[in-house]
Amino acid sequence: MSMDRLMERIAATKNPSVVGLDPKLDYIPEHIRQDAFQTFGYTLEGAAAAFLRFNQEIIDAVCDIVPAVKPQAAYYEALGWQGVKTLSETIAYAKQKKMFVITDGKRNDIGSTMEAYADAHLGVTRVGDELIPAFNSDALTVNGYLGTDGIKPLLDLCNRYDKGIFVLAKTSNPSSGELQDKLIDGEPVYLHMGRMCEAWGEEAYGKYGYSGVGAVVGATYPEQLTELRKKLPHTFFLVPGYGAQGGGAQGVAGGFDEKGMGAIVNSSRAVLCAWKKTGGDGRDFAQAARKEALRMRDDITSCIPEITLG
């Protein structure tokens, strides 16, 4: 269990960013939507087919320059099981293209229920004597509100299959402070959660010093990001909120360590919808996405130390 595989992909691409695959029909160019609806009608199946083709072309366009993708489960669930099938196919496609896949599901539960989530998203499900991977992602975002009982089942499985998790610490939204900034024994809840991440990760550090238990810390809170980087030396950060939510490259710099590691920054809408700013009809969406991904890479790397492994 570690972030080694993710860090090796970041080093290989010299790019500490991840493309969020958060498709909405509004984001998808007309020609793809029309093809799908002509085949399947205006149905969940039709929308799911449009999502899949859109994702595949985005992945094709960025897989050599971006280390990871992060599909957001909610957008697929909005299309029912048909959408969840597309989630599954998207994960498989990205992995085939050697990308590291983080399923953003913010899952949480306890005991054997959390084991089922762990099996579903990172492990395998036993059916008779068969061990079958269901979604088979590389990492999963989780919510730690339930404490160790909600995390332990993931750790066992992450160790077995070399997978990782990212636990919500300080989220990027305006109201995150309603609970996360409140003080417990003089320290904010997000730091308390961060310290739990360090404790959960303690049993297994990877080759490059980070454990498999990462944390989600929003780009919109640069001070807290900087503070947490100093206080949580073995916890890798997934950083949402860059771009569309208002966080800039200067703001995320504090999340990185002296080797340009320790964080990966997400951008979803700015990449997926880059085509809307080219003045074209959307047939250039994949190339527009690539261009925005490169711009983002250069923006972030200009503010952090040169990326090197261990």
Place this chain on the structure above:
Amino acid sequence: MSMDRLMERIAATKNPSVVGLDPKLDYIPEHIRQDAFQTFGYTLEGAAAAFLRFNQEIIDAVCDIVPAVKPQAAYYEALGWQGVKTLSETIAYAKQKKMFVITDGKRNDIGSTMEAYADAHLGVTRVGDELIPAFNSDALTVNGYLGTDGIKPLLDLCNRYDKGIFVLAKTSNPSSGELQDKLIDGEPVYLHMGRMCEAWGEEAYGKYGYSGVGAVVGATYPEQLTELRKKLPHTFFLVPGYGAQGGGAQGVAGGFDEKGMGAIVNSSRAVLCAWKKTGGDGRDFAQAARKEALRMRDDITSCIPEITLG
């Protein structure tokens, strides 16, 4: 948005309990598994077919005496999209049998992502000019760690479609106190979360005094359950942890109000696996489930005031 429909079902059945549909292959009698595997092989599809038939027969056996079912999303996700299809079919089947359906997904996110979860589980998804329900449950469990930004999208939609949510406050597991019992300004986190539930529900109380924003409070913490019942007069409780997790009927009594309302108690394994204690081969599983559901009803109602509506 309210708990009115749930409360009316509870009053009609005189039963404040919910059957958790948390299927695992181990829980399913041999004859159902064999039928499914003979048709579909030892595949996720085969396991999903066994889940569906098991659920349908359980629903048939309890729908006249139990007001609600609570499918736990994790167990369906463990079977990939095939399992998620069974989740969807299970929800539809239970609703057709007039049961109130609570999807236990503990979902959480912000802004348009949370809207997608809300649309997915409680609302409708727009595809072209079509408005299509995806999972179409009556209520959803959610995690409030992200604050109001993660709850607001649900409230708008719950109001529109008369649905409800249950926010995690004090969960039933041993380690829930690692965060939930910590003090913020002298009050535990679970109470802070409970007060947020009261605030979120404030805009719309139902006919019987409860809002559509409920809370999850574990049967394993009877003192906290009693405390929260007193302090959160408009928040309906979903109470897990009865039976298998060790909470008894005396322990849950404090969660009810003077009209025998205010809480619904979940039991999963004890009902689903009741057949394992009859000495039979499992062909009696549905009747064994009904018998256990009746026993649980009588156990709980013997400890609370007579159930009456407003």
